[in-house]
Amino acid sequence: MTQETIQKAMISSLKSGQVDNWDNLMWSVGSSDTPTSEDSVTAFSAANQLPWLLPTRRTSLLEYFSCPKVKDALSPELDNYLHELSLNKPNNRLGTYFERLWSFAFDKHPDYQLLYQNLPLRSGGKTLGELDFVVQHLPSNQCEHWEIAVKFYLQVTDIHWVGPGIKDRLDIKLARMADHQLPLIEMPAVQSMLKKHGLEIDRQWALMPGRLFKPLDTFRRPSSHDLWWVSLSEFRSFSLSQANRSALEWLALPKQAWLAPQSSTTGMTADQLLEALLPESFTHPLCIAAVDKNGEACRGFIVPDNWYQRAKSSLSI
Known part of the structure; x- marks a missing residue:
């Protein structure tokens, strides 16, 4: 497999x-x-x-x-x-x-x-x-x-933007x-x-x-309509901080759900999401949306821990 x-x-x-x-x-x-x-x-x-x-x-x-x-x-x-x-x-x-x-x-x-x-x-x-x-x-x-x-x-440098793959x-x-x-x-x-x-x-x-997704500022909760990316390890630390254990719930987005904003108001807790994302098997970026009582609040990509280095190496700069 x-x-x-x-x-x-x-x-x-x-x-x-x-x-x-x-x-x-x-x-x-x-x-x-x-x-x-x-x-x-x-x-x-x-x-x-x-x-x-x-x-x-x-x-x-x-x-x-x-x-x-x-x-x-x-x-x-x-x-x-x-x-x-x-x-x-x-x-x-x-x-x-x-x-x-x-x-x-x-x-x-x-x-x-x-x-x-x-x-x-x-x-x-x-x-x-x-x-x-x-x-x-x-x-x-x-x-x-x-x-x-x-x-x-996803933004890799000030001027370079790379696809998730x-x-x-x-x-x-x-x-x-x-x-x-x-x-x-x-x-x-x-x-x-x-x-x-x-x-x-x-x-x-x-x-x-x-x-276009920018690196997540892990010291604050994402604002409404923020677009961000974060490594799995950093997302785990981010979600565990007391400031971010909030009313936000999470949805994993299949590719055809990458377009329009989500209208759902319920999803998974961060704990449920992270429980399924095992570092040793997590090899491809995952697009997720945070939802609250008003629908989609923000959206981002969780990427494998080695993604940034691989993306930067692909630039040949």
Whole structure:
């Protein structure tokens, strides 16, 4: 049995957060882009080069799906749509789930016509890349290429943000979007292929909601809506301090619950959570939410004790 399998079995005993597809859709269309939320990230040149979706466009999407009549009509349809996809095309990746939410949004919003999703770009037998979404924006009658991603990063240095699995880095992702994914449509071979599809891209948008987690200040209780990460040993010490043995309870979040805030008001005690997280078997970061009588209070990642050193080593600095 692998360490990952052992940890999955260990975490399966925890009280889990709930996945609400409609709440996740609302979060996906309404959340601001991660790189615009943190000064140390907006300093990256790639973050300033990307054509982030205009706030007015995001507001239009959010207002439509916020309408109670729209929710009543479409929420069951969204659940069925995602269920059918999971049966016919099983995929547990959070990025795929996020794309499926956007596919539904484009299909149902009256301002959009979904033309292509994950359009492959090939030339001479070589795959050059793909376009996440090609849509027609009906009010402006313009054909648009949308490049989207949902990303969660933990701060390792003042300017470096690393994914929980240490396989992804924010500055590298931004640079790839700016230098490769969006400029693809300018390549002559791609231009020729787009013409064969009857496409002429009028404009492009970048979209990257997510969350950025900073090291937990273990000397104080997290404030409302704080986003933090902490090692297992430090979380154990933090939770044992009298100041933090409070009304907060905890939920373990499966990946599809990483999007919208949790509405639950009950979870596990810190003791119950820590009882299940055995240091020798805890090898992968765990996303958790703290809840109180008002719902989700804050959110963070508990990481293995060696995670920070491994993350820092991955930077090669």
